[in-house]
Amino acid sequence: MRKLFTVYRVLALVVGLLLLALTLGMVLKYGLAEGGDLQVFGDELTAVVALIHGWVYVVYVVVAFLLSRRAGWSLQFLVVMLLAGLVPVLIFWVEHNVASRLRTEHPELRDPDRVTG
Amino acid sequence: MTAPRLPRLLRPAALGVHLLAAVLVAIAGWLGFWQLEAWQAQRAAEASDLTRTEAVALVDAMGPDDPFPGDRVGQPVTVQGTWVPGGSVYVEGREHDGEPGFWAVTPLAVGGPDAAALLVVRGWAPTVADAGEPPTGQAAVTGWLQPPDGTGQRDEDPGDDVLPQLRIADAIQHVDQDLYGAYAVVDPEAAQSNAGSDTLVPADLAELPKASRFTALRNFLYAIEWWFFGAFAAFIWWRWVRDDSALGSASVEDEVDSVV
Numbered sequence: 590m591r592k593l594f595t596v597y598r599v600l601a602l603v604v605g606l607l608l609l610a611l612t613l614g615m616v617l618k619y620g621l622a623e624g625g626d627l628q629v630f631g632d633e634l635t636a637v638v639a640l641i642h643g644w645v646y647v648v649y650v651v652v653a654f655l656l657s658r659r660a661g662w663s664l665q666f667l668v669v670m671l672l673a674g675l676v677p678v679l680i681f682w683v684e685h686n687v688a689s690r691l692r693t694e695h696p697e698l699r700d701p702d703r704v705t706g
Numbered sequence: 707m708t709a710p711r712l713p714r715l716l717r718p719a720a721l722g723v724h725l726l727a728a729v730l731v732a733i734a735g736w737l738g739f740w741q742l743e744a745w746q747a748q749r750a751a752e753a754s755d756l757t758r759t760e761a762v763a764l765v766d767a768m769g770p771d772d773p774f775p776g777d778r779v780g781q782p783v784t785v786q787g788t789w790v791p792g793g794s795v796y797v798e799g800r801e802h803d804g805e806p807g808f809w810a811v812t813p814l815a816v817g818g819p820d821a822a823a824l825l826v827v828r829g830w831a832p833t834v835a836d837a838g839e840p841p842t843g844q845a846a847v848t849g850w851l852q853p854p855d856g857t858g859q860r861d862e863d864p865g866d867d868v869l870p871q872l873r874i875a876d877a878i879q880h881v882d883q884d885l886y887g888a889y890a891v892v893d894p895e896a897a898q899s900n901a902g903s904d905t906l907v908p909a910d911l912a913e914l915p916k917a918s919r920f921t922a923l924r925n926f927l928y929a930i931e932w933w934f935f936g937a938f939a940a941f942i943w944w945r946w947v948r949d950d951s952a953l954g955s956a957s958v959e960d961e962v963d964s965v966v
Contacts, residue, residue: 654942
């Protein structure tokens with residue numbers, strides 16, 4: 590459970606950062622005049638990040654599913670966890686909720702930094 | 707236990723879930739196919755782009771004794787030489803716009819008249835008689851390089867000049883010199899000199915070049931992703947159905963969550 594929790598948090602962070610990068614790329618790609626250096630950079634950034642995000646998200650979906658099964662959460666909450674991986678910024682908030690909910694329901698997961706093993 | 711009314715999985719709320727699952731799976735499946743089609747289309751486009759690259763001299767693409775260079779399928783090449791009209795053959799069973807017909811093929815001796823020759827597909831005709839007389843004399847031809855046919859279909863009737871396939875081993879029976887391990891299809895839009903294809907319909911390429919393995923790989927990966935999401939939606943739906951029917955028969959609730 591602890592391992593799964595850690596993997597989920599790392600994945601959520603990565604997905605969140607990728608979504609921010611994707612947002613930046615989109616803003617550059619569509620917000621600037623076509624052909625400029627920054628616009629081309631945004632275009633390429635979007636293409637690469639979208640591909641990486643897609644595959645990291647695949648893993649995120651699997652891990653989120655396993656975690657929600659293990660914690661015995663409802664399908665609705667799982668859907669929220671999954672959707673969060675598609676909406677920029679939302680995932681940071683959801684990850685925070687997941688973490689605090691998990692710590693409430695499983696006190697042994699509190700303060701993961703202090704507990705070793 | 708409730709009275710046996712509507713089955714639990716057919717109540718309105720459950721029907722909504724079924725519908726949602728079906729829609730999600732259908733959308734993901736469709737998006738996957740869409741990406742797969744984009745992948746194929748881009749590869750086909752790249753393949754035909756390769757046939758429009760600048761023509762190179764035949765000697766730069768391959769020598770007379772070389773095996774066919776695999777990365778040169780569809781490469782435009784220019785050849786100068788002397789026609790060997792006596793070595794002309796006709797390849798049967800070649801279609802053009804769905805109509806069966808023949809390829810008119812004449813070897814072009816590259817350099818002197820006795821030098822090794824390249825088989826040149828001058829064009830297509832519905833019958834051998836329509837193909838007209840093979841050309842003679844000097845020629846400068848531009849065409850697409852193609853690997854010889856090789857499915858091993860034998861020429862059942864080696865006496866005539868009609869072949870079932872453009873195999874070098876069959877064609878060489880009709881000439882006195884060596885043949886290149888390839889043939890060229892005359893490009894109707896390129897500059898030609900005495901290509902002998904005026905009376906013929908341009909022949910279609912049998913083999914287009916292979917697109918790079920990485921061309922449009924992104925679309926292919928997206929296709930897989932979409933199908934994964936579709937499969938996942940179906941899986942979640944299946945779990946839901948299982949859990950939900952377990953809830954319905956309240957007495958057996960504890961055995962369900964043992965998996966995963």
